[in-house]
Amino acid sequence: MQRRPAVITVAGVIVVASWTLLAAGQLPLAPVRTSGQTITPVYEGWYENPDGTFSLSWGYFNRNAEEIIEIPIGADNRVEPGGPDNGQPTHFDSRRQRGVFTVVVPADFSNNEVNWTLSFRGDTQTIPGHLHRDWMLDALGGGAGGDTPPIVRFTENGPEHRGPGNAPEGPLTATVGTP
Template identity: 45%
Template structure:
């Protein structure tokens, strides 16, 4: 299956909130929500002027014994896209894991209310109880979320779906290139583009479920990093 989309440079960034001390904010945000709770306040939606909330979605084990920590985000604005460049306002700790997070945050989607699976961080098999913390800062407010392996309630199916004899669709950048599946996906070579000129991106997707033929459509979601 081949899907092509066009991307155009048409993004704006602005958020306005009161100043918050980084250490104090960390102490309140540095947690994983318990089952039935959320990591953010649900009554935040507005057309513009609101923050982007980093979200820890969960973790799963890779076949080689390493682990994936999956992150998404909640842009509370229904009409405003925000840009937060990598650096002091958008970073991951420990620094060894910094750089895979997005810098462009699209408005809240109408269906899911937030953006799922924006990126993952791969940690070693012996990572233990340490945290991977994603921090976003804009207009005086800092929001952080920890990713950790110590909460069983946050364990994800990953790219396999036990009991259904199926796995996530396989994604390739070229028809015969290397593939990846699940939240981790694959990372391709850098592409060059000019401002205001659309860039076509193509992806080849295949479903190889063992249990019969699944004819449901496969949806592709692009994140600009």
């Protein structure tokens, strides 16, 4: 009779000890620093345009919680081939920014690559953009979240604009409080 409570006690001690070991093995997250960190370019994928060309989409991750970085177009901020300036940002807000710019490539781009290179604080990173099918985006479908871009008109009965890369060019004039 006394053997059963002893077995239960030993089993309980083993379970508690296991939980303690598992908890001790968890590494805490590194604290987010306000400044002094690097920036990582991020290739987000590609989508097909109505004319048969493709848009390669990039964003970035500025690891700083507060520091905003400026990296001018040139050797430290370039897109190749076709660069160094291909519409990439020079102003990097803090944390993760998605869909910051796209590079349009021709319909026959196939297995080629476009590379975005950022060099900052001694850290150089080159991220290739490509048309691998695993990286295909549905720019207007919304994916699992079901979000779709709104339809925007810049004049009352003007053409509809929806999705990335579909805004009118040229200066637009607007007045606050006037539809």
